[in-house]
Amino acid sequence: MxxxxxxxxxxxxxxxxxxxxxxxxxxxxxxxxxxxxxxxxxxxxxxxxxxxxxxxxxxxxxxxxxxxxxxxxxxxxxxxxxxxxxxxxxxxxxxxxxxxxxxxxxxxxxxxxHSAARQVGTSGVHRFAAQHPGEAAVLRIDDAQGPAVAYAPDNELAYADQSEATVRWRARLAAFLRGVPVLVHDATYRDEELPAHVGWGHSSSLEATRLAIECGAGMLVLFHHHPDRDDEAVERMVEESRAMAMQAGSALRVLAAWEGLALSV
The missing domain is CATH 3.40.50 (Rossmann fold)
Incomplete structure (x- = not known):
């Protein structure tokens, strides 16, 4: 609701x-x-x-x-x-x-x-290959001052996968997102739900938080909520992510996307 x-x-x-x-x-x-x-x-x-x-x-x-x-x-x-x-x-x-x-x-x-940026007036839109079936991408929009917002609606961070290729991909992704003021990221699952959904192309809220801390994002907006998740469950996930950021000594702000939410960057 x-x-x-x-x-x-x-x-x-x-x-x-x-x-x-x-x-x-x-x-x-x-x-x-x-x-x-x-x-x-x-x-x-x-x-x-x-x-x-x-x-x-x-x-x-x-x-x-x-x-x-x-x-x-x-x-x-x-x-x-x-x-x-x-x-x-x-x-x-x-x-x-x-x-x-x-x-x-x-x-x-x-x-x-993938290698080309698209220009819309003063804005540049960049792509980075996500881990998700169907050639999905993470999008980053830059303005004259640099990165402004990044959008990763379907992206499997898979922190449990410590293979060399996946670790390198996550490092490149963090570099692509370095210092972005607002990161909108896939938070479909809770950590305990991840083992049953390996390869589905989605992340948990705590995985998204970990990435946001690693890349130095200013704000994390949890996105792509599971359709069976009610409002109270989403709010619990936000609190867990905030606690994780605080424990890490990060100034990261965390909220969950809702319809009609407007943010100024």
């Missing part, structure tokens, strides 16, 4: 008022309604962390796209078999969605290489 049940969608407004949207889950429906209410006609840049259904199934209900009131550009990483264009076409066509005349006329797509 408090934290909400929509699937991932995060809006980022840059200092130059550039509009960046991270993922197109069901939360994008409410965002689209708000954008229509504001009457702003700026291009909406949608960056997908990956193509799993919970991260894209809101796209066809994004009001600015249906109303054709603004340009919409979708970017997603490489590595999938189908091109991004054919994937988006399938999402917006029967049998997934009824034919709507012109719905794709203001929609552009861009495939996105």
């Amino acid at each position: 408090r934290y909400g049940g929509n699937t991932p969608c995060v809006e980022v407004r840059a200092a130059d008022d550039g509009l960046l949207i991270l993922d197109a889950g069901t939360g994008i429906r409410a965002l689209g309604a708000q954008l229509m209410s504001d009457g702003d006609a700026r291009t909406a840049h949608i960056f997908l962390s990956h193509r799993h259904s919970d991260h894209v199934l809101g796209l066809s209900h994004f009001a600015p796209l249906i109303s054709q009131t603004r340009e919409v550009l979708i970017c997603c990483g490489d590595g999938e078999t189908a091109s991004l264009q054919s994937f988006v076409d399938a999402l917006l066509s029967p049998p997934m969605f009824p034919y709507v005349d012109g719905i794709r006329s203001r929609l552009g797509v861009c495939d996105w290489q």
Whole structure:
């Protein structure tokens, strides 16, 4: 009731008022309604962390796209078999969605290489390969002052895995996130739930906290709550993460994402 049940969608407004949207889950429906209410006609840049259904199934209900009131550009990483264009076409066509005349006329797509940054006005969007089935990515948005926010909705940190490759990957990830003011990170599980979900591509709240401490993040926002988790359970996880940070002598701030949460960076 408090934290909400929509699937991932995060809006980022840059200092130059550039509009960046991270993922197109069901939360994008409410965002689209708000954008229509504001009457702003700026291009909406949608960056997908990956193509799993919970991260894209809101796209066809994004009001600015249906109303054709603004340009919409979708970017997603490489590595999938189908091109991004054919994937988006399938999402917006029967049998997934009824034919709507012109719905794709203001929609552009861009495939996105891992090594390349995408520039939106004064904001640079960078990708880092996550540990999650389906070519998922961690996204970091920089402004003129440097890193501003990082977004890792589906990412298996797997601290129990001490293999050389995984340890190296975690070290590179921490370097990629070094000093980020706000880290939005996957916290689907509790530690005791991890052994039953090895390879599923998700982390625990305490694993996310450990990473945030290691990379020197200013704030950790626990994200991608398990759908069976109630508000009280989420709040207990926040308290456990805060206690972990305090015990480590870290100034890290921890909260859990809820629908409508707004943060200034």
